[in-house]
Amino acid sequence: MSRQAKRGLLGISLVLPSFLILVFIVVLPIIGSLKESLTNDGGGYDLSNYKFLFTDKLMRSNIIFTLEITVISSLLVLAISYVLAVYMRFNNGFAVRWIRRMYMIPIFIPTVITTYGLMQLLGNHGWAARILYHLGQDSLPRIIYDMKGIIIANLWFNIPFTTMLLGSALSSVPDSVIESAKDVGAGRLRIFWRLILPLTYKTLLVAVTFVFMGVIGSFTAPYLVGPNAPQMLGVSMEQVFGVFQDRQLAAALAFFTFLLCSFIGYFYVLSMIKEEGMRRS
Amino acid sequence: MLNKKKALSLTAGLVLAGAVLAGCGSDKKAESAADGGGNSTSAPAASSTEFTFYYTGSQNVDDLWKTLIPMFEAKNPDIKVNPVYVASGTAAQPTYDKIMAAKQAGKGSGGVDLYESSIDDVTKGKNDDLWDSLSAGPIANLNNVDQQTMKDVSNLAVPYRSSAVVLAYNSDKVTAPPQTLDELYDWIRANPEKFAYNDPSTGGSGSSFVITSIYKFLPEEAIHNSDPSIESQWTQGFDLLKDLGKYVYGKGIYPKKNQGTLDLLASGEVDMIPAWSDMVLDQIAKGQLPASTKMQQVTPGFNGGPTYLMVPKLSDKKDAVYKFLDFTLSPEAQAEVVNKMQGFPGIKLSNMPQDIQDSFKGVSEGYRTFSLGDLGKDINQRWQSEVAAQ
Numbered sequence: 001m002s003r004q005a006k007r008g009l010l011g012i013s014l015v016l017p018s019f020l021i022l023v024f025i026v027v028l029p030i031i032g033s034l035k036e037s038l039t040n041d042g043g044g045y046d047l048s049n050y051k052f053l054f055t056d057k058l059m060r061s062n063i064i065f066t067l068e069i070t071v072i073s074s075l076l077v078l079a080i081s082y083v084l085a086v087y088m089r090f091n092n093g094f095a096v097r098w099i100r101r102m103y104m105i106p107i108f109i110p111t112v113i114t115t116y117g118l119m120q121l122l123g124n125h126g127w128a129a130r131i132l133y134h135l136g137q138d139s140l141p142r143i144i145y146d147m148k149g150i151i152i153a154n155l156w157f158n159i160p161f162t163t164m165l166l167g168s169a170l171s172s173v174p175d176s177v178i179e180s181a182k183d184v185g186a187g188r189l190r191i192f193w194r195l196i197l198p199l200t201y202k203t204l205l206v207a208v209t210f211v212f213m214g215v216i217g218s219f220t221a222p223y224l225v226g227p228n229a230p231q232m233l234g235v236s237m238e239q240v241f242g243v244f245q246d247r248q249l250a251a252a253l254a255f256f257t258f259l260l261c262s263f264i265g266y267f268y269v270l271s272m273i274k275e276e277g278m279r280r281s
Numbered sequence: 282m283l284n285k286k287k288a289l290s291l292t293a294g295l296v297l298a299g300a301v302l303a304g305c306g307s308d309k310k311a312e313s314a315a316d317g318g319g320n321s322t323s324a325p326a327a328s329s330t331e332f333t334f335y336y337t338g339s340q341n342v343d344d345l346w347k348t349l350i351p352m353f354e355a356k357n358p359d360i361k362v363n364p365v366y367v368a369s370g371t372a373a374q375p376t377y378d379k380i381m382a383a384k385q386a387g388k389g390s391g392g393v394d395l396y397e398s399s400i401d402d403v404t405k406g407k408n409d410d411l412w413d414s415l416s417a418g419p420i421a422n423l424n425n426v427d428q429q430t431m432k433d434v435s436n437l438a439v440p441y442r443s444s445a446v447v448l449a450y451n452s453d454k455v456t457a458p459p460q461t462l463d464e465l466y467d468w469i470r471a472n473p474e475k476f477a478y479n480d481p482s483t484g485g486s487g488s489s490f491v492i493t494s495i496y497k498f499l500p501e502e503a504i505h506n507s508d509p510s511i512e513s514q515w516t517q518g519f520d521l522l523k524d525l526g527k528y529v530y531g532k533g534i535y536p537k538k539n540q541g542t543l544d545l546l547a548s549g550e551v552d553m554i555p556a557w558s559d560m561v562l563d564q565i566a567k568g569q570l571p572a573s574t575k576m577q578q579v580t581p582g583f584n585g586g587p588t589y590l591m592v593p594k595l596s597d598k599k600d601a602v603y604k605f606l607d608f609t610l611s612p613e614a615q616a617e618v619v620n621k622m623q624g625f626p627g628i629k630l631s632n633m634p635q636d637i638q639d640s641f642k643g644v645s646e647g648y649r650t651f652s653l654g655d656l657g658k659d660i661n662q663r664w665q666s667e668v669a670a671q
Binding site: 056057058061123124125142145223224227228229230239242243244245 | 374480482531533534535536537548549550658661662665666669670
């Protein structure tokens with residue numbers, strides 16, 4: 001066997017385990033649910049489940065609701081995390097030290113506990129309402145059982161990890177680059193737009209992928225603090241599968257959610273390929 | 282050069298992963314070995330049988346079995362009960378499907394030796410010929426049960442406890458609770474946002490309110506009809522529920538699970554809810570609900586009734602299961618049902634200690650037993666699209 005062939009075989013054998021895991025855990029179930037979602041009541045195959053997904057008033061409002069929450073949450077998480085990460089990177093002092101110690105805490109609190117905590121805090125007769133009442137404010141706007149509640153929960157769940165990601169990207173921006181830019185007279189804004197943002201752009205993309213996928217598939221918080229209708233897709237999927245026992249429709253919902261995620265994943269992969277191409281040339 | 286390095290690090294990674302996995306594997310082996318060892322020391326008779334018991338309900342049901350099973354095992358060291366708790370509402374159906382599928386595939390009872398569920402599953406299983414016919418021969422305490430109840434289920438299930446949905450209200454705010462369904466609707470309209478019922482797909486008390494409201498407009502005997510043709514008569518009931526939507530808590534917020542509405546009552550956000558009597562009594566006793574909480578049954582009543590234990594016909598551990606059922610129906614175990622979860626005992630009250638008999642004085646059997654079969658699913662579906670999403 002030639003050296004070339006040997007190395008080729010080694011390469012394949014190294015890739016094979018992860019490839020097989022991917023096939024059995026990801027690809028086959030997706031094909032399975034695609035097939036399931038295309039099955040109609042009579043046992044034949046057609047697009048009736050997908051048609052229902054986009055024509056039924058309830059399902060359509062569920063999809064729009066999910067997308068709204070996902071987009072708003074993602075944008076807010078990114079904005080807040082980025083500001084926090086930049087602040088921690090370029091400042092040093094009492095506040096920064098404390099933020100650095102505290103901002104990871106939400107990661108260690110289980111989702112359900114956080115959600116119940118939020119309900120206690122923001123509910124109609126919750127802590128926030130009671131404190132506001134003593135300050136002379138009569139009523140709190142409805143937060144629990146509303147879109148706002150889900151978004152607040154999403155912020156809590158996603159900001160710590162995103163800040164950590166962005167923080168590590170920002171810390172790899174060398175001080176020397178920034179100082180030399182300052183030396184040639186670049187202003188703060190210019191340094192941000194021309195240096196910092198481009199250097200952390202890729203991590204930003206990774207972060208948005210994580211947040212988007214995490215939020216779109218979330219269940220606990222939307223189930224407990226969300227409204228009865230419209231629901232987020234995860235909650236609706238559970239209801240369609242577990243309560244109405246319409247497996248085909250649940251599969252269609254799952255596949256549609258997968259498509260939404262892969263849409264975001266596509267941009268991520270695209271930028272990775274571009275990056276690889278640049279490195280090679 | 283770089284490639285070689287990459288390959289090397291990859292191999293190293295794989296070896297590491299392999300080692301970790303192997304570690305996990307051996308851990309598991311060690312664990313099961315320890316398990317085996319434990320068993321053999323605690324049960325030297327070696328004839329120990331283990332049967333699997335699937336039950337469903339709210340947390341209080343789980344707590345009850347977590348008390349009863351050790352009591353039983355202490356008395357019968359040769360029998361081990363393997364409890365499988367399935368959370369209420371959404372997850373119960375798959376257990377029935379599992380037993381059914383195992384039967385169709387010729388694979389015995391699918392690993393389920395005892396199953397706890399409502400009257401709907403008893404009836405369904407009767408038609409599918411799933412349940413074992415029970416007699417007082419192996420289960421002596423079956424004689425303690427009201428024979429009429431046993432006849433109603435053709436001896437296919439053991440009614441081991443009862444509970445009913447009632448109105449729970451804050452007696453500080455409500456002085457004259459509604460006595461009939463119509464009075465209840467009037468009360469809801471007259472006190473906007475002070476009444477809540479939970480999403481019917483997530484718990485029995487909300488489901489009871491929805492079903493009772495729908496069947497209010499149908500003839501009395503319709504509550505035992507599981508024929509889909511009756512669905513066309515639901516419209517009037519759904520219109521009522523849609524109209525009530527404006528008056529319930531948050532102008533159309535339906536909390537999740539039985540506990541969701543109880544929380545609202547406890548925090549004072551609402552003054553009246555439909556709730557399971559056992560949950561209300563239990564939570565008043567534990568101080569989770571204020572002592573001012575009172576209960577009221579309306580006429581025609583909300584649904585309620587016994588919860589049943591069924592033995593799949595194809596189970597191969599029936600002898601052990603019979604012993605367990607016998608224990609469950611003993612006055613000692615039934616006292617736990619009363620004390621632990623404030624349920625009504627499954628056996629006739631005359632078999633219970635005097636103090637328990639006294640505590641049930643005046644609790645009339647105001648509830649009605651509904652058996653709608655699969656129709657409940659359709660009600661939930663229609664409720665979701667017509668009432669929740671109006």
